[in-house]
Amino acid sequence: MSSSRRRTAAPPSRGTLERTEATLVDRYAHLVRLAYLTLPPELGRHRTVLVAQALVQRALPSLPRVPAGALLPRQRTDATAVEAEEDWLRARVLRSALAYDRRPRGWPARVPPPRALRPRLPVVWGLRLSPHAGGAEEIALSRALAAVPPAARAVVALRCVDDMPDERVRELLLTVGEQDPDAALATADDLRAHAGADASALLRSAEFDACSVRTRPTDLLRRRRRVRIAGLVAAVTACGTVLTVSSTPTGPPDSSRAHPMRAAQITPAQLVHTPSGSWADTARVDFTAWPARGGRTDDEALLGRALDTWAAPPPGTSVTRTRTTGLLPPTRGAQLLYAGDIDGRAVVLLHDSDRVVRYSEPLGSPDRPALEVARTDEAGVTTAAALVVARRDGAVRYLAAPWIADAQTRDLLRPDTPGRPLHTTKDGITDPVDAPATAGACTGLPVLQLRSSVRIVEKHAFLVTDLGGLTPAHLTHTPSPHTGAPARQPREATGPAALTAWARTACALRGLRDHGVRAVNQWDFAEQDLPERGGRATWSCTRVSTWAGPGDIQVHLRPPGRSATTPARLVARDRSTAACSRFGQHIVARTAWTTAAGRRYLLAAGSRDIRELTVTGDTRATEDGNTLAVRVPKDATLSVRGRTEDGANLRAVGDTREP
Template sequence: MQSQDVAQRPASRSPRPGSAGPALDVEQAEAALVEHYPRLVRLAYVVLPPSLPRGRRVLTAHALVQRALPRRRASAPVIPAQSAGRDGDPGYAYVRLRVVRTALEAGLPLRRRAWPKRAGLPSPLPRVWGLRLLPRAGGADELALEQRLSELDGPARAAYALRGLEKLADADVRKVLGECGVVAVDAALREAGEVDAEYALLDSPGFDPCVLQARPTDLMRRRQHGRAALAAGAALVVCGALVALPGGGWGPDGAAAPAYAKNPAAEAALDPGRLLKVSPVAWRTSARTDFSAWPARGELTGDEALLRRALAVWARPGEKVHVSATPATPAGGPSGPPQLLYAGAVDNVRVVILYDGLRIVRYAEPKDGTAGAALDFARVDGASGAEAGAVVLSRADGNVRYLTAPWVTGAGERDLSKPSAGVMDLTLTGGVTSPMGSPATRTGACTGWNVLQLTGGQGRQLLSDLGELVPARLTSGKPGAGRDVTGVDALKTWAPYACSLADLRAAGVRAVNAWQFARQPLPDGSGSAQWVCTRAETWRGDGTRASAQFHTPGGLFGAVVAKAADVPACGPRDPHVLAGALWKSKKGHWFLMAAGDKDTRSVRTAGGVNVAAEGNLLTVRTEQGVQATLEGTLKGGKPVKVLH
């Protein structure tokens, strides 16, 4: 997890005056880099943000080390090498400093008004085509350390790596981090010291990006892309020839084809014989866990008349066809033969589900004709794992059936608002679940919220129906490090806020994360209140929604005290939040309660109440209806404003 605190962020800059050592030749730095290349790459791999996929971390680590050479004669830092075989080597000290600095810069978020750092951009070299390179799998201890390091910010990971790999004393670690622009060095050392794992684990193959295992990329997708590239090249040749014709081509419409001309690509897309049908066992060896690995299922996959109608309605929906789409989802026809995921009869309806790499499309018609046909679109670009775990197959009488991914081995229904109520098993027949209650269509007061629980090769996940084709994934935890809601604590965190999902229906929501950012003792001694921030991410990127909620002991549901849209707060780019609420005690006294996340140094109010408090919590007695503004300061000095 990368911290967003400005005070902890490295800045790319030249060594500060007074910290430079003797002059250093490029050849001397190159000799040190070549001699100690494996250790430098391992150091970069550990410091790089764990949010990067492991394969990209490997290539990025090699790229950063290979770019660490100075362009010309430079000054070596006065930081000792400290490790055997490297004592007093200014070339190694210089290259190591460049590697740590660029690895920290690679974790910085892009800013609107600043050019991105070179380390934060994908490197053109090294590049491997047709293979995925991954470090060897580690044991339980290595996996635990990997998980623990993912919870640290960049400076803390760098401090841990310099201690464990480079055997540097804390004084020298301070110098290295200081040269890299880290301001909150003490905080980084303190967080690194809280990792209760042996430094020797860093020398294991699981952290060695020079000892790799190779696997093929998605062979089917590569073949499809190759065909698409050939088709695009042929189209460019044809268009170029037409443009060169005398008179500017066909006439006043430019390169547009006349209405009577046939379009071979469009005809191919509407030919049911050309539909892509994936093998039922392809997902077992596929490098991808998305919809492209789903096989074609259902008893009507060979019904060409049904498939032809579905494709024709997709391309040219009639006036009587009910068409719906999630926000910002294009509703046009397929650009080429799509992939068939399902064709069958369910709940007195014939259903066809198709996938074109960007969208899931569901066509439904009655069993006794085509009147009342419906066409639904959902955007699913980038879906993988749990996000590609299920698709709504049908809705009837307030219930919903799902078509699940081929790796799903079990499905169940549970009430998210009652974490101790257990799970009711759903039957799986050919990947289709038995019907379960859907909260998406309910009206009136909310008394519970049923969600789908899936188990299988991806672990266990909770998905919520929000009235769209693809259910939203539910997670819990700090922004950027959210995990699937599986444990008791995660279920208890979600329970008071289950009904708040009703506000996200039909909004194109991809995932919703609930993060308990503070617990605050109540002034009347009745226990502690929970402060939770829920953030909904959409498939289109914009339109995100964040809300702060306040829950007191004994209450069934939490109260929403603040809402905001299209803000980075409470998300991976800005994992901080501040919120306040007026609360009435059992004795009838009113209090202004405010809380920020653990990185909040102080909280203050102005207006109707003027109070300041150190730390991330503020409690002050006041009057009903008081109006006050709320502001806070993070530990690094950056201001944080109340969510609204």
């Protein structure tokens, strides 16, 4: 029998109970994450958080009381004994989590398991708990995990989070009663291959951390209604009153009453038509400067159907809108941008203050219209440079702004390949452009390179790419301070350095689709020499800004690669943060690094104003400057903070401990 089987099989003795409890407390977050990932997803995030905490807290056995002196912990110097305690606790937690999903034969799927399998504490009243929401990549991984058996989820957690080798994982599964561990390992292999190289970083993110949670109240209105209903029932019962409600309609419905805004709906004749040359003679270069273009701008029947559908979408209409975008009917200031026939559909583009609306219907049959609404407040020269006018067979046609003098296509994964000219009609409609693939291998990332007319700005070219919305996302770059460039706003990502930097992280853009992204900036905030002559690496912070306002960040490390497109290493991320923007100009990040010789280091870096980095936890170190590299043991618990020139402290992105 292997040593792994022996470590997990024997429970701790009475004399080692206190040591085991100390191990549980020390590894609490890891054990809770293991339980959280293994438990059935249909429990919901709130209940899964509570059940995972309960399973870990109940992992210690119930042993008879003994004198306190008999439980004094001894110094732990035997690494094998420590591993045995950890494996025994993992087995207890894993056995309980797997048992929670193994209902008795014939037990209904939607009925909770028997009371014996239901953890009791902790209990939370009046609050809903959930881990911090992740990005598109975490959501995709969460869905993939939900589709596999619980044992496979456990394997993924043990491999990616605890770095456990396959032999120990197999022994652990056998110990907890798993009948076919090899099948679980094979399923986990497929899942990890689908998730890609960032699976470990994703599983260590806040999306799967059941110890760092957000709290929200339960449905306050529902609670209030229940109290009122209870009072009403009591009053009705006391008075003996019988209420009857007739279900017979008293007359035809009033259409204006069914849609309060319908009476104020505008007509096609009231749509605003901007003169064709206004964009060159205004200081407001945005959608309000777009003229009305297309071959059907005078088709009142088509425009009327578009306005009617916007005001009150009929049954069967496909309605799509970005997050935080309202569906209120158009106002009298609504502006016509385009009306014409494209790729077998009649298309109308409208602009209303802070929204753009795309209406389309099949030519010759307006029975299945589609409506798409996107938020576009505070758009400018670059973010109002184009709109998606048609999608078909994985390709996109754009309507370019009137100030776009030249359009090209290029591939972000081929930074040395020049752009190819893109034909545009007199109305501003481009030829079809390949959209970025949403699945499969990332072999290319198409973007548009647009150039503004010299009538508004000279020598101004910029990149945009399709991320699923009506407006393409603007891509920018902020160069490393080691280039000697002063601190300034993001620059256009058309130069050689910017294109080379984007080639290493471009594939991460695929996970941002349909998130209402306005702009994405990549900021190379630090450079560092890797330990043991590992070459020079660049730290970058990719900020994703949405039309709704909040922004997410991803921190990457770009070590020397085999090619110009070797993917960068994702080391941290954060959501709804001001970091890496003009309102959050300082950043600190860290990651583990293993040299070619197998030695483990902690790497940390900060932006240009970071004057000192400090490591605390199982290893302590302080380094002047904005980069640090220090040897660390495996599975060390560490936190990193940086100090700015004015004495402010910043914790590293992803660290949950306060500095």
